[in-house]
Amino acid sequence: MFMFKSNLERVVLEREYATKLQLLAKKLSDKKSKKMAALVIGTEPTKSWDENTLRQNTLDQAYSQFIVSMNDTAQDHITLADALSMQITDALRATIKRHDDTNRKQMQHFSKLLSERDRVYSDRLKYKQKYDEKCSEVELYRQKQERSADDRHAERAAKQYEQQQADMHNSKNIYLIGTAVANSVKAKFYDSDLPSLEDQFQELQTDLLIKFTKIMVHAQALESSHLDNLKSRVAAAETAFNAIAPLQDQNIFIDHNIRSFFAPPDFVFEPCGVYYDTFAQSEMSIEPAPKVYLQNRLSRCRRKLEELDPILRSKKVDVEKLGKLVPAYAQDHSLGNAEEVADNYLEADHQLTFFGTSERILTTEVETISQALGGDEGQQCPHTFKSTSFSIPTQCGYCKSTIWGLSKQGKTCKVCGISVHSKCELKVPADCPGSQGGAPRSTPHPSAGSTSQAPASRTISTITASHSRASSVSVTPTPSSFAHTDASIHLSEESSLNARVVYDYTPTSPFELAITEGQSVEVLEEDDGSGWIKVADATGGSGLVPASYIEAIDEPASVQPLQPLPTINRASKPQMGPKKNYGIPDPILSPSWVSYEHTKLTTFFFLQGEQIELTSGPSGGQSYSDDWWEGIDSSGKKGIFPSNYVREHAYADEAMVADSAAC
Known part of the structure; x- marks a missing residue:
């Protein structure tokens, strides 16, 4: 002044x-x-x-x-x-x-x-753009289906078209939800926050x-x-x-x-220009697949509201108390520092404002989804999913494709053991048998961390999920932590993995990348079992390299090894797997150059259908460790193998046949 x-x-x-x-x-x-x-x-009066x-x-x-x-x-x-x-x-x-x-x-x-x-x-x-893209993809798949009507791939084309339609409906629902949220936040901004x-x-x-x-x-x-x-x-x-x-x-x-002021008009749904939507413009899709997504999203929003409610009440009480203290301290300085109390009041009010925004977003989502579902909220026995890293290939319980990698590409239910991609989490019906009121699952997915007792000479096969014991971190809740948008959810699911090259490699095809020992690369696509991995170097080049020629250098902090880590014999280069084939998956083989220092036992080579007999003794068979078992193959060789690669056969006790992927 x-x-x-x-x-x-x-x-x-x-x-x-x-x-x-x-x-x-x-x-x-x-x-x-x-x-x-x-x-x-x-400076600009409106009156003389x-x-x-x-x-x-x-x-x-x-x-x-x-x-x-x-x-x-x-x-x-x-x-x-x-x-x-x-x-x-x-x-x-x-x-x-x-x-x-x-x-x-x-x-x-x-x-x-x-x-x-x-x-x-x-x-x-962003939701609008995603919805438009999905509509375009639906149209392309529809045309593809029409062209292949008399083809032998007609059934596959039809399934792809149905899946694409489901994805499009999900995108539309997300777009409608985003529109409702935007309108609600806009109203709160102009009706509450700004005044x-x-x-x-x-x-x-x-x-x-x-x-x-x-x-x-x-x-x-x-x-x-x-x-x-x-x-x-x-x-x-x-x-x-x-x-x-x-x-x-x-x-x-x-x-x-x-001065006169008019609030901006509400947002409305904008139909896609390249796709004819048979539903009403403001009608959310409640077909079976989108309905499951909405039911899961509704359940998650309600859980977030339950977590937010006590915090919001506490913040309101704080603001009310501090609001009464400000004039009291201003009038009587003997009570304490009036300026500090005023600052605390403003800070508490700011926090309450943002928590209120989170509540408005969640409440709007609940109301919008509940209105669309019309009371059909499913079994409401949600899975307790937890982010998981998969050290071995695991089939997604929803889309049936493979989950594999250390960059937390999937999630596992802590109760029933089902494993899904992160993107498939909300698409899985809320029918967890471990939740209150849930029906038992017919074929539960065993977790890598579980231990089952079985007779000594039983044969096992089948790949299942390997669940990492991720550490849970307790953090102080913030306003934004209660109202994550789908954009932020999908972004948080993407993470990169850096690796170091341990052997030189010269490419033999245009699809491969030249690497040198000691070079740092970024993993773009992890090994799907073929023995090849797609990486990118510092110059922007990308291509396939043998998976055994690199090693991770910055694994996520929450990933803990499920068993003693193997040591690589660097005296000679490991054998490369067959070239990556994107049409037909190759059999999965455990490399023979991996050994374990504490046992000196090598891992097995075994193919689908091969018999494995479990050894006996206090440290043999299933008692070897939680995640690795000891057995004898058909040639009499003794070794260890991942327990989640195999399963017990149903019709033999002493000698049973493996019927899944190779280890």
Whole structure:
């Protein structure tokens, strides 16, 4: 404020006595004439005004009286100048600094509100783009199905078309949800957040004027006590400053700045231009596959609301209590630091605002989905999925494709053991047998961490999921953690894995990439069992390389080994698997160069249908470890193999035949 500079100048002029003090009074009068109009009625008033309008402002009146008082106190002594320097100027400096800091925080809060609103708007546009892409893909698959009607691949084309339709419906549902969320957030922004922020700015301005008034009143009190002959003049200035009425001055400003305002119209569903949607434009798809997705999403939103409710109630109580403390501390400074209490109040209110936004998003999703489902919410026995890394190929319980890799590409239910891709999590029906009211699953998926007791000489086969024991991290909930959008969910599921090259490799086809020992590469596609992996180097090149020629260097922190780590014999290069074939998967073979230091036992080579006899003893067979078993193959060779690669055969006790993938 220009009053702060004026007080600094006044201290200097007081020491130079009357002549300079009169010069300062004139300068203040000029500044007042230039800036008071903007302070009283704003820079762009919507109503005509004159000098009488300015004189109605209590701050203008007090400031005018202050200038008169300065002209009348041209005979002040140096003692008064010292008092003003220590008790008035420093106080003004601190007040202005705190006001600027608080105002900056408010502006940052406003920017965050805008960013949060724009993020929701942007997510809606992303959903729209995704929906359009899915519609285009449906049209392409439809044309493909028509072309292959009499072909031997007609059935596969029909299945692909049905799956693509389901994906398109999911994209549409997500788009409709995003539209509803955007409308809800928009309404909250303009009906609640923005008015609340304006009220806070008004309160800050009121607080600034009140503190400024107190400081100036104290300045006049110093003059009154030090200069008895100027008491009458000081009393006039003191009266003027005490007469400052922030509410009255703000009403004058408001009266001269009234403008019409209309909230933006609601968002609406925009149909795709390349796909004819047979449903109504505002109707969500509730066919079997999309309905399962909606039911799971509804269940997750309700769980989030249950977690958010106690936090929201606690924040409301905090805001209410702090709101009562602010005026009490402002009136009685003996209670404590009033400024700290005011800062705490604003911070608590900001947090409540964002938690309220999360509640609005979740509530809107629940209402939108519930209305679409019409009471058909499924069994509501949700799976307890947990992010999992898969060290061996595992079939997805939904799409039946392979899950494999250490970059957390899938999730596993901690109760029933079913494993799915992260993208398939919400597509799986909520019928977990371990949940309350759930029906038992006919063929549960065993987890790698479970141990089953069986007779000593039983044969086992079949690949199952290898579940990592991921550590769970407890974090303090934040507003955004309760309302993740689908865009943020899918982004969080993508992660990269870096690896180091351990052997040189020269490509033999255009699809392969040249690598050198010690080079760092990024894994694009992990080994699907063929022995080949797709990587990218620092120059932007990408291609296939033998999976055994690289090693991971930054595995996710939550991944823990399921068994003792193998050591690689670097005396000779490992044998490469067959070239990667994207049409027919190759059999999966465990490399013979992997050994285990603590047992010196090698892993098996065995193919589908081969018999394996479990060894006996306290450390043999299934007792070898949780994830590795010991057995004897058909040639009499003794070794260990992953327990999740095999399963017990149903019709033989002493000698049984493996009937799944090779190890």
